[in-house]
Amino acid sequence: MKLTSHDIIRKPIITEKSMAAMAEKKYSFIVHPEANKVQVKRAIEEVFGVKVKDVKTMNFLGKTKRVGVHVGKRADFKKAVVMLTEDSKTIEFFEGMQ
Numbered sequence: 001m002k003l004t005s006h007d008i009i010r011k012p013i014i015t016e017k018s019m020a021a022m023a024e025k026k027y028s029f030i031v032h033p034e035a036n037k038v039q040v041k042r043a044i045e046e047v048f049g050v051k052v053k054d055v056k057t058m059n060f061l062g063k064t065k066r067v068g069v070h071v072g073k074r075a076d077f078k079k080a081v082v083m084l085t086e087d088s089k090t091i092e093f094f095e096g097m098q
Contacts, residue, residue: 005043008035013079025084027091033059033078040080051088056081
């Protein structure tokens with residue numbers, strides 16, 4: 001299966017912890033579960049036009065939730081924390097959210 005850059009990057013993660021990391025040029029995204037670090041790096045550079053220094057990825061298992069007698073499970077997902085180089089411009093998408 002061929003993944004495009006827009007398939008790989010699912011959505012940004014916007015939490016207090018991820019907002020604090022943006023001061024150090026670290027941005028968090030939910031990415032495609034089968035994408036590797038090289039693909040994530042290429043996708044971020046292509047979509048946002050920035051230079052990526054480092055990519056860290058984590059796999060998360062979805063929590064089981066219940067409503068009354070019905071038991072369900074949230075989807076599993078993969079998170080990527082992307083660190084930009086010092087001379088790279090910031091990702092404009094996140095500006096004004098802090």
